[in-house]
Amino acid sequence: MTIFGRIEIVRQRGVAIAVAFPSAPADQEDSDGDMLTDADEVNTHLTDPSSIDSDNDGMRDDWEIANSFNPLDAADRDIDTDGDTVPNYFEFLVGTDPNNALSLPDVLRNSKNPGRRLARSARWRRSLPASNNGPSEPRSHRGRSA
Numbered sequence: 001m002t003i004f005g006r007i008e009i010v011r012q013r014g015v016a017i018a019v020a021f022p023s024a025p026a027d028q029e030d031s032d033g034d035m036l037t038d039a040d041e042v043n044t045h046l047t048d049p050s051s052i053d054s055d056n057d058g059m060r061d062d063w064e065i066a067n068s069f070n071p072l073d074a075a076d077r078d079i080d081t082d083g084d085t086v087p088n089y090f091e092f093l094v095g096t097d098p099n100n101a102l103s104l105p106d107v108l109r110n111s112k113n114p115g116r117r118l119a120r121s122a123r124w125r126r127s128l129p130a131s132n133n134g135p136s137e138p139r140s141h142r143g144r145s146a
Contacts, residue, residue: 030049031049031050032048032050032051032052032061033052034052034060034061034062035062036049036065041061045061045065045071046072047061047071047072053071054071054072055070055071055072055073055074056074057074057076057089058089058092058093059076059077059088059089059092060092063092064076067081067088067097067098067099068099069081069088069098076088077089081098081099082098082100082101082103083101084101084102084103084104086104086105086108090105091103091105094106
């Protein structure tokens with residue numbers, strides 16, 4: 001017996017056709033759409049099968065696992081694994097390889113000091129969640145009293 005996961009109505013030349021898509025077998029279900037089966041998330045990776053990002057660091061669980069990061073530890077977000085001065089989170093956002101120092105975002109490819117340029121980039125600051133945009137209170141300047 002086949003159990004259908006979803007049924008869609010498709011119209012072709014004015015005729016409505018019902019198309020049924022079978023459900024995935026229970027051991028192949030991926031509830032959160034992160035390309036990891038629920039069974040693997042629970043039994044192998046210990047991640048949350050209902051969350052695409054179990055540690056809430058902004059990087060998908062499947063991407064973290066594929067790049068040998070810990071999908072349960074948000075600290076790997078700000079680490080520069082390959083030493084190219086670009087944090088893992090930014091490499092995730094722009095689709096570069098966090099394990100290859102020669103894989104730089106286009107905006108930094110011809111820069112002599114990519115880390116300094118990245119730190120000053122307005123795009124980089126806007127890509128961070130509000131909690132990581134720096135201090136919420138103004139800093140006092142040296143030589144001046146607050």
